[in-house]
Amino acid sequence: MFDLEIINATIVTSTQRFRGSISIENGKIAAISNEPLRNAKRSINAEGLVLVPGMVDQHVHFMDPGETSREDFIHGSTAAAMGGVTTVVEHTHGVPVRSVKAFREKNEHLKNRSLVDYGLTAHAFPEDLGNLKALWDDGVLMFKIFTCTTHGIPTMNNDQLYRTFEEIASFDGTCLVHCEDDAITEGNETRLKAASRNDNGIISEWRSETAEEIAVANVALMARLTGVKATIAHISHPLVVDLIKREQAEGARLYGEICPQYLFLDDQTVAEKGPFAKFTPPARSADKAEKLLEMINSGSIQLLSTDHAPSTVQQKLSKSIWECNFGLPGVETTLPMMLNLVNQGKITLERVIELYSEMPAKVLGIYPQKGCIMVGADADLVLLDMNHKWTINNEKIHSKSGWSPYDGTEIVGKPMYTLVRGNVVVENGGVVGEPGSGKPVTRYKNNSITSKAHDPVLADK
Ligand SMILES: [Zn+2]
Known part of the structure; x- marks a missing residue:
């Protein structure tokens, strides 16, 4: 049984674009399949989202x-x-x-x-x-x-x-x-x-x-x-x-x-x-x-x-x-x-x-430990909502500086989930990770x- 499965995603790499699912075990990509394997402790349904490295x-x-x-x-x-x-x-x-x-x-x-x-x-x-x-x-x-x-x-x-x-x-x-x-x-x-x-x-x-x-x-x-x-x-x-x-x-x-x-x-x-x-x-x-x-x-x-x-x-x-x-x-x-x-x-x-x-x-x-989606690579993955409309706002910046040169810019497209070696550190557009999880x-x-x-x-x- 895998640790995590991301199902029904549109997977995009530098050279490919296909619908599929990714299974993760011990922080690494263990399987890439067209149909969900449905054999994991946790599953994220990525319907409508784009999965990128x-x-x-x-x-x-x-x-x-x-x-x-x-x-x-x-x-x-x-x-x-x-x-x-x-x-x-x-x-x-x-x-x-x-x-x-x-x-x-x-x-x-x-x-x-x-x-x-x-x-x-x-x-x-x-x-x-x-x-x-x-x-x-x-x-x-x-x-x-x-x-x-x-x-x-x-x-x-x-x-x-x-x-x-x-x-x-x-x-x-x-x-x-x-x-x-x-x-x-x-x-x-x-x-x-x-x-x-x-x-x-x-x-x-x-x-x-x-x-x-x-x-x-x-x-x-x-x-x-x-x-x-x-x-x-x-x-x-x-x-x-x-x-x-x-x-x-x-x-x-x-x-x-x-x-x-x-x-x-x-x-x-x-x-x-x-x-x-x-x-x-x-x-x-x-x-x-x-x-x-x-x-x-x-x-x-x-x-x-x-x-x-x-x-x-x-x-x-x-x-x-x-x-x-x-x-x-x-x-x-x-x-x-x-x-x-x-x-x-x-x-x-x-x-x-x-x-x-x-x-x-x-x-x-x-x-290929980083920077790609392939079996054996670190499960460093991001799920994007390419239709999400939002505005960059100084008050919501996570950097200690507390501002952005792009404050007020209207954006279409947002990273909704960020996984580092299979750990979910951003979920539904909010931070859930803890300092120390990065290696x-x-x-x-x-x-x-x-x-x-x-x-x-x-x-x-
Ligand atoms: Zn510099």
Whole structure:
């Protein structure tokens, strides 16, 4: 007898759509059948609902341990569960993981603090080259690298970056690179401050498109030269995608990551909302946002994540536009915002699953344990009501920040049930899971072979 059976669902994966039932045993998918097997202790009737694999959000900041007045793992992972996210990959700039000791201590700290499964990203500091392999072997899922001094994390110059890429490539690790050129953002800042500028317009001018382009061109070239597997974090405009494509075509093992704020917000929002639309790189023009959606649909962008980095309203308002924290809350609203696009006919649900579940799991090496629906995979599943009409409301946000940049947006489509390894953590649109039910995720063992065959997209070429 199985533990749980989800019956009469419309099952959608990145490549398939069929009516069926899924049986779960010991946290794993034990059977997928067209007709219900009716042999389980509990059954969920999913008539009218769509069953998809749980989302894998590879870029969130839960500030825990760290500035837990902004967010913590309990609130952040609750928001994730409500947003149909069953695995998060987290890093916190305030308390960066730089050693095996810190990695183990953080895992120990988080033992009873998450509703969803989690992996951790370590920070690669210029002077930490010698620690990276040990961190990788101990289970960090990727390394975060900065080309500019931001959020208190130091920049890497070209020499440091090149040697770090060589080192990560030597053990076939992977990294997520924040790309803005340090000299250009610094020059912009000096000139804007000399002109006594304090208006919201500084965000776009300070963190310019040029700063991002120069850094991406550099990082993409270095990725090709060193052979490192790298993701360009938070792409804000189309030229960046073209720069990535150019190096992909030459053999670079590169992926591009998009976040919802580059699709749903624009430079007008940044100018109007100031601190509440301050993140970097910033949102660009509305026509560029539209072009990015086309690039997602054509396959030129491979990954979707949130870059969830909240602050409370009070924290955003307590400092000048220069000094207040970068970042937005979003892990609860990313999938709903995308479901809205699906209902508007602007993207398929299959493509959303590929971008936000399957591809991140593959790039991180946790597929097919995560990011798919198949027998033997973790029963990380989400039931969607694609017809449910609701409005995003600051008062109902589960993140500690207590607000959303999409407050007031009318949405069609909602995650109603979220299961993490067969545990129901969201039921009928409400939280039922307890902190501690989420477990650390480690790389799938069969996937740790050093081979290009394990690079999604590139392997297909
Ligand atoms: Zn980030």
